[in-house]
Amino acid sequence: MAEPTSLLLPDTGEPGFGIYIHWPFCAAKCPYCDFNSHVRHQKIDQPRFAAAFLKEMQEMRELSGPKTVTSIFMGGGTPSLMDPQTVATILDGIARFWNVPRGIEITMEANPTSVEAERFRGYRAAGVNRVSLGVQALNDRDLKFLGRLHSVEDALKAVRLAREIFPRMSFDLIYARPNQTVSEWEEELKQAISYAVDHLSLYQLTIEEGTPFFGLHKAGKIITPDEDRAAELYEATQDLTAAQGLPAYEVSNHARPGAESRHNLTYWRYGDYAGIGPGAHGRLSHGPAKLATATERNPERWLEQVEARGHGMVEQEALNRDEQADELLLMGLRLREGVDLARWQELSGRDPDPAREQFLLEHGFIERLGNSRLRCTPKGMLVLDAVVADLAC
Structure with a gap:
């Protein structure tokens, strides 16, 4: 390597x-x-x-x-x-x-x-x-x-x-x-x-x-x-x-x-990643779903489980499209480049709520980058959790 x-x-x-x-x-x-x-x-x-x-x-x-x-x-x-x-x-x-x-x-x-x-x-x-x-x-x-x-x-x-x-x-x-x-x-x-x-x-x-x-x-x-x-x-x-x-x-x-x-x-762009080792989390695309994985946190128990059955996973949840859309929004709004709106719309099956988006735009918490991306302003970053909660509704 x-x-x-x-x-x-x-x-x-x-x-x-x-x-x-x-x-x-x-x-x-x-x-x-x-x-x-x-x-x-x-x-x-x-x-x-x-x-x-x-x-x-x-x-x-x-x-x-x-x-x-x-x-x-x-x-x-x-x-x-x-x-x-x-x-x-x-x-x-x-x-x-x-x-x-x-x-x-x-x-x-x-x-x-x-x-x-x-x-x-x-x-x-x-x-x-x-x-x-x-x-x-x-x-x-x-x-x-x-x-x-x-x-x-x-x-x-x-x-x-x-x-x-x-x-x-x-x-x-x-x-x-x-x-x-x-x-x-x-x-x-x-x-x-x-x-x-x-x-x-x-x-x-x-x-x-x-x-x-x-x-x-x-x-x-x-x-x-x-x-x-x-x-x-x-x-x-x-x-x-x-x-x-x-x-x-x-x-x-x-x-x-x-x-x-x-x-x-x-x-933050909501890509796939394999989480390996004690307490690691992962996200892996699996057909239309995305698998959320988590492994045993205790190192010695993880080691015993891997040796016994090949892995230490304790969670393997298939996220539906709405859950994926929420995660995409939560992660992507942390970035200066913002969220790919077309990808969010494809996952969620809807547009952002016009009234909520307009409120956030008027108060300077978010901004549009053309028609393709949405991002938090510096002011919005200070209250990021609230912005995400508003848009995800």
Whole structure:
């Protein structure tokens, strides 16, 4: 799977077909995280897990049929805890079950600790050509608050190394942290952009039920910005990134033109993707329906199920056309390019409700792009869930 060229295939604008691999293990659980991630103090049997990934791939291949892969994404958890050989085994397996052209985007999420950064060359040799670094903050005080194991110095070393090794690199930052001012965030964001990144994922801190932060927030020990301050931070984010040449192409994602995440575009354009590994979700076209798949979340139970019956799926639901239309709208309105109206009309069997659409247009929440696309305005992005709910009715 090693990729000999630094050039990735261009975005065609099509939804595409992606492969998502979920590596569920982390060195530590961050207090804000509600993802399916698990800490294990004993050594992980990576060859055994890799064999199970390949076995579940075979089942997913039966469901998807023959397809050409347009992107691969290894998320988690912390995929950069995998040995490079494990990554190579997984990527070679994907190429056995589906057609994988040279030059497609192959992303790995990584934490910027020095130990993991040393593995970068091995991942590149295995075929990874894009890395997404979980930096999260550029000051050590807030990194400690967020439960991160790395320092700013570790993060910047990893960023520099990733820039040298991978054709494309992104990193994540979390804002709307306690006591964070707009000016402080703008300075941090300028610093991030100065590291010659071509893609940034910028997320507002959310307090998710079931996380340690949830209890602390409920007890008043963590105070996040109110709605007005959060909106100010969001608007400052949009303005600054646009001025610096990384405009938002999705609610939380910013890129230089041509550097948008191909894999995430597959989600937001409502393409197909196979979700493989513990707790992975997928969407696979199956005749007129689309299958929504989900696998067992517990890594050890998933492993046992795959070894016993070939897959760890616990859900396989056939979505009807109305459900698909709702999902298309929910995902597509996150994008700056908006929703393909003809595709939505074909799935839903109707036009948008004229009165609801007119209301949203008049109040500046949505806009038409010719007769073919509908998108949220910057004002609409601030109340995206409400806009989607109005249009889906």
